[in-house]
Amino acid sequence: MNVSRRKKSIIQAVSILSITTLLFGCSNPNEGADNKKNKDTLTMAWPRDIGEMNPHVYNPSQLFAQSMVYEPLVHYAEGGKLEPFLAKSWDISKDGKTYTFMLRDDVKFSDGSTFDATIVKKNFDAVLKNKALHSWLGFISKIDKTEAVDKQTFRMTLSEAYYPTIQELAVVRPVRFLGEAGFPKNGDTSKGVEQEVGTGPWVLDEYKADQYATFKVNKNYWGPKPKVKKIKVDIIPDAESRVLAFEKGDIDLIFGEGAISVDAYNQLKETKSYKTTMSEPVATRLLIMNTKKKQLADERVRQALQYGFDKKTLVEGITSGLEAPADFILPPNLPYTSNLNVEKRDFDVEKAKTLLDEAGWKLPNGKKVREKDGQPLQIEMMYDAAELVQKAMAETLQSEWASIGVDLKIVGVELPDQVQRFKDNKFDINMYSNFGAPYDPHTFVNIIGTDGFGFKEAISAYPNKDQLLQEMKDVLKTTDETKRQKMYAEILPSLQDQGALVPISYLKKMAIYQNGVTNFKFAANRDENPFAQIGIK
């Protein structure tokens, strides 16, 4: 063999070797995103890695996954009903400060250890080690004392009465329960857990960062056993790729808020080859008018703007039915939000024009924009530039309001920038959506009534502002259910009727799944997983 030929064969060998190493290199061909058609396993797509399965931390842990493994004392059910869960009942002292929970005695963690008052206390204490981080959840910063009274009784004492405590116990994080084996030696779970031991129906089985995670049934589960043996979560960051994987049949289920584009959803729906469903409202999309601004300080102008656009056409046209036109600032399926008596303001161009005339904004001859004292009626609306629905809505409002003589400038900004400008009161009209179940209505009124969020300034022209702010503080301390209902029935309509808060649409979650999937049902809690009784044929 001469030299050049040997050289050649070495080069060939090296290239073949390198190609094979590359192709097979980092992996084992038996794993990965390939899904064998398996009737026991439900495969869903999710945009992000599920993160650490630790009940006491936030991002990047995904709420739906945390809710599969860990459970709350109280369950947030449809219509905002608060039902017993790991606590079979509770008792609230007359002064609203002491909460005593009677725990279920048949609950075991996935490793077989017992769920009792001692472990409940241990979890609360772990959460309280990082009180500041969790202080956004109102009752956490008010906890004075936690006690395991006996094996099945847990007691918590607050520094002051705070009625939303029970409701806040239903959230996905951070007040869910980790088994003893999960705790690190120092008891501080904020840096990680030893094992993902929960009481939930699912146990994390296999996990590959950024690729997939599988959950299997918890053999020790105390409640009704799930119908599928496994749930596999395939991580597909791109929405269009999720749709393609679904069409190919690799994925059984896609769900979430804006999980796929409106177009893709409707296209898949129209094929009639799949099942689609929408959830009950989870939150409201609102316009917030800044009454500190001269043009918007007059209630008649704010009302005119409400009369001046066709909400139904706007919402249905832009969201193709993925959102529903909203009549109330909070969805009526939240606690204390049903049967509220608010003034309806339906589309009425003539009324809008009259109101503007009355407010002194007249249309000069030959001009298209109303004026008052030589100033044109110009208003600026900011929206999240990344959200197509907000952009389309802003554009539609711009053209609708042009016909009543209002010059609307629309400005797309980045979401965090939008939040910042809202806080700094640097806006005329803002698009906002509230937290939804299980956080509202108390979080909503709390945000409105607290400095530093932007709402308090935005409603500053309301004549009854001081009384409203006081009521919003007081309602959180109420101990009487009837009185509380009555107070909400005053606060919420007053906020809405004076026109700074304009409901646009109810946000909903979407789900699309293969025909074999049965019993898909959205949880009432916005953050909770929908797998309670899901099956697959």
Place this chain on the structure above:
Amino acid sequence: MSVYILKRVGSVIPILLLAILLLTAMIHLSPVDPAEAYLSAAHIQPTEEVLAQKRAEFGLDQSFLTQYVTTVVRLASFDFGTSYVSGKPVLDEVLLRLPATVQLALSSLLLAIFVSIPLGFLAGIRKNGFFDHLSRGIAFIGASIPSFWLGYLLIFFFSVQLDLLPVGGIGSPSHVILPAITLALPLIALYTRLLRTSVIETMREPYVLFARTRGIRETIILGKHVLRVAIPPMLTGLGMNLGKLLTGTIIVETVFSWPGFGRYFIEAIFDRDMPIIQGYVFLAALLFIGSSLLVDLLQLAIDPRIARKGGNRR
């Protein structure tokens, strides 16, 4: 020669310092408070108390200069800091995902080389022939189709319609095919055209004509005299594009659910996870600088004229 190498390596340091300065400035220029971005992503209502705690944790309450110096010292000792979101060291997060990105990038690079060398060569020796037209077609497509769209098209035809290849993910050799093609196509377009031009130019050189008149077989002329001389300019193009390859993975990894560093970078941007973004940009800067250094040194090895001139390039 060693002086030249030292000089080139030394020139990297001010560039890196400048890169870090820009990185630190990024945090200050952005209207967005990373602490607030973290909270809103976590569905936490951003109260002042929580915000202050997060800002102190992230070191955002320090002055610009302090932040800059700290960053330089940190990066010099290869400490990239801790991710705001996961709380884990950035280096761990990077090392977890880098192998996948390297696998994809190298597969694409090899594919690009193995396709563009024969194609560019054939296109060059027969101007306006079949391969020339083919290479021109590929060049147009490769230069004009955005890679995310090409990715969707490939998935649609090869995965959904024909059911030949997986939609995304990593695992088997079949998983790498579509993302590698998507990432390689723009490179193929570029390299093919570079090689073609270079081949055409070389064919016009007097020594080729001389070889022909000497009666040397055409295959030997093409192989020994033309191809060998025509490849170095393509090598330069290749080196210049190594960094581009890395940034190309950002989109391709997202479309194909490839669990690499590029896709993680996108998540970090949405999360305003500054240490991760800084780490990525720093590594990308290193790669850009490193690959151009490597190409220079390779040129030096191939073309002795550069060294003889004491390091002054042509």
